[in-house]
Amino acid sequence: MGVLCQILINRTDDGVFRSGQTVTGTLKYSIEKPTRYNSIDISFVGKGRCRWSEGSRKNRRTYSNQEEYFSAQQNLYTPKCDEMLKPGAFEYPFAFIVPYNIPSSFKDYTCTIEYKVIVKFAKRKLFSSGDTFETEIPVCGCVSSSLQEPLLFGLRKTLTSFKSNSKVRVSAEIDKILVVPGENFNLRLTIFNDSNVSLIVKTELLTFFTYVSSIGHTKVVMQPIEATKSNSTKIKAGSKTELVCNVPTLTSLYSIQHTKILIGQYKVRVMVKLPFPHVNAAVAIPVEIGEIGNPPQIVVPPDLENPSTSYSLREKNYRYNHEENDDDFENYNEKIKSEYESEKGDENEDSDEDGKTYYEEFDLEYTNDEELIKYVDKLKLEDTSEENNNEFEDDDSEIELEDDRGKKYVKLPK
CATH class of the missing domain: 2.60.40.640 (Immunoglobulin-like)
Structure with a gap:
């Protein structure tokens, strides 16, 4: 033998x-x-x-x-x-x-x-x-997270009708961005329902996995985790309501970092569910599950x-690359640069109500290739489509982000 x-x-x-x-x-x-x-x-x-x-x-x-x-x-x-x-x-x-x-x-x-x-x-x-x-x-x-804790965020939804326009606003605070498997994400929500309809607030945890090929092509898989879903009671029209919500995690869930082939991330989603014919609005915040070391x-x-x-x-390079042909990577990178410059120019043409653009509000400067790649990653994560089924669509909703270092409200690009 x-x-x-x-x-x-x-x-x-x-x-x-x-x-x-x-x-x-x-x-x-x-x-x-x-x-x-x-x-x-x-x-x-x-x-x-x-x-x-x-x-x-x-x-x-x-x-x-x-x-x-x-x-x-x-x-x-x-x-x-x-x-x-x-x-x-x-x-x-x-x-x-x-x-x-x-x-x-x-x-x-x-x-x-x-x-x-x-x-x-x-x-x-x-x-x-x-x-x-x-x-x-x-x-x-x-695992690690670059976001500051606690994180303040929210969303704003305008309801349009033949008689008048009304708004729904949600201010939220999440105490931790990174938890160990099995621990809860704790949310404090304040709902300002300045409309004439009742609504329900739904919270849940999403898997958000992005697979990356050697030439930079990606496959995004997003899926709600059934065991983490929770719905509030009906919130009456013309009311202000405060809620404390716990979004559970499972011991089997773990973020995947430090690799170029997969971005294994999770998101906590807060959704405002509205009656027909209004369209629901939601905001999803990236979170991490794992152990800090x-x-x-x-x-x-x-x-x-x-x-x-x-x-x-092995030395790690988390940019999209083509290991067999350096020219392919250079051409791909130049394409990203041109698309980025074009989109940034279009974005800066439209300012929000405070007279500041999305980029100026966050003081973002994309000055080298690494940050350009991160920018593309972010767009691909945020632009992933979902089936509506009166479940989630933010065509007329605005998303607000607020940092506890200084309150700022931002209109995110769609």
Whole structure:
């Protein structure tokens, strides 16, 4: 049979390893007869890949991307000259550190992010690459958020009728933008219903996943999470109502960061549901679910009578790129620049009621390629369409954002 191998992992209490922790275990293998190996290596690697198709028949096109996050390797055996490995049972303890700034393990029909301990018995034979054994290591990476807490936001809806115009305004505050899996997002809502109709306020959590191909093409999947939906009682016309709402999360939910193939995000959505013929209005705020971690000082794992470990972290570039053809990326980037300049010029022609444009209000300056890419990402996230079904459409609604560092109301571009 050649070689028998077992990779025994010292599992954590919940079976998941986190950034900064050490994966320890024991490699056991036995050889039945003298065998000539080129090398025996054990490695800990992290890789991600995505792939999907769009269109049909002749117009069908496939998009894909891949990325390696790190690779750590230990050499267990290297022969001297034509030395053959003698039969017997062998045992080696091993230890690998889980790096920071890596995405969590993830798998669906489009994308896979996984981490494995791999043992390879490489042979010198021309037509035999040897034997490979592997075991998967569930990893939970750290997440972060750039938004300030608490975050104040809101929306404003104008109801048009034959007799008069009236408004509905919602002011909201969310206490945390980043919570651990299973924790609630807490909202405080103040509803000013200066209209002649009753309404209902609905809160829910959305998954908002953006898959990115190697040429920058994206696939966006947005889906409400049923277990997080909540509806208020009817809010009467001409009233002011204050509500405290809890938007729950699930222990299985986790934001995906630190990877170029997937933006795994969540959004808390507040929706004003209006009776026919009025159209509902909603605002969705990006939030993160995960654990915060601070990188400690690098500690080399104890030798444990093992060979030294070689760690290799891949340099990350989260811009859209085409790894095989730099010219394609340059042309694509120039196209983004021209579209951005054109759209920014159009946007600045229309000022809001305070005489400030969207860009001036936030003092946004897009001065280099990285920020241009972030700008494109943001547009793609905000411009994702939904089916109306009298459920969500903001054709005549305005969205307000307010930062606790200074109250500002902003009319966001549609």
